[in-house]
Amino acid sequence: MQGLILEGTTTDSVRLSDDLELVGALTPRQVRVEVRAAGVCGSDLSCVLGKYHLPTPLVPGHEAAGVVVETGAAVTYCSVGDHVILSTFGNCGHCDDCESGDPGNCTNSALGSLKQPFAENGRPVYNFANIGAFVQQTTVSESQCIPIPAAMPLAAAALVGCSVATGAGAVFNRARVQIGDTVAVIGAGGVGLNVIQAARLSGASAIVAIDRAAAKEALAREFGATDFVLADGDDFDPVAAVKSLCPAGVHHAFEVVGDTALLAQAISMTRPGGNVAAVGVPDLGARVTYPFLDLHQNKSLLGIRAGGARPRKDFPMLVDLYLRGRLKLDEMISHTAGLDGLQDAFDALQSGTEARTVLLPNG
């Protein structure tokens, strides 16, 4: 089958293979999924650029939806033919964290656990984020398969698995934005737009979007931003820009870019008692420094893995909001393309000119 294989640390070190295969029979709780749609996320770019220090060869891609084609003998979560959104957690489903409703904290499948479900000409190939979605079929555990109604378009469904769950989950599950709160969002890409629309759904009064691309303003406002600040020039000061709109600072500042300097500035733009949400993921070896006094006044710095999601609760809820016309997803999809569209998608991500490309590995 076809799939994309990374062997290096540059965007052009990804190549299209016609000779990928899934290795071995399914174990009792595994599921084989035909990937119908896979969004190209900022984390795929970071993965390909070596910021996560993962071994190669590796199939990137992790924001995906598809159709179940085979189930292991003990699988009960889904059946052949079900449409599913894939979760990156790969959690065990039966430890104390899974049982208490925090599958993202599962220690039996730690963040960055490595699997090699694929091979190319007999050579083992890793997956990214427990999925490896830029491929025609992949193998995951049943806890990663969240069934959705067949009426849900699969390209829009794919986005729910990462950018929507991550952005909306940061608002709903972690910061818990309340009606009338003020919000700043640094980075108005795929995840940032979902922070914005979830803040709107939560009843935030001011939603200040900050981005370095002027082209993001229209979409940011469409998703619910009340103000857009263009991060223009080397001397741009996001703290001063936010405080000119919300003089005391904001109740919640979301850093979505994954930049440690911006995270420090997010701390400084938050009002006393507020939340600083570290949504974006920098190089995993990065260290953050910030002025001590800027966090001191009862602010909370929130580490957030994938929106603090409970996929089996959150994904159907988000799909339901979409099907009822309350959540924007189609507006995020700038392009669809085959697997050969990855380079263009990376170019667009790096220039900040579009929200999302969705790859359709099976056409």
Ligand SMILES: [Zn+2]
């Ligand atoms: Zn992602």
Ligand SMILES: [Zn+2]
């Ligand atoms: Zn577990």
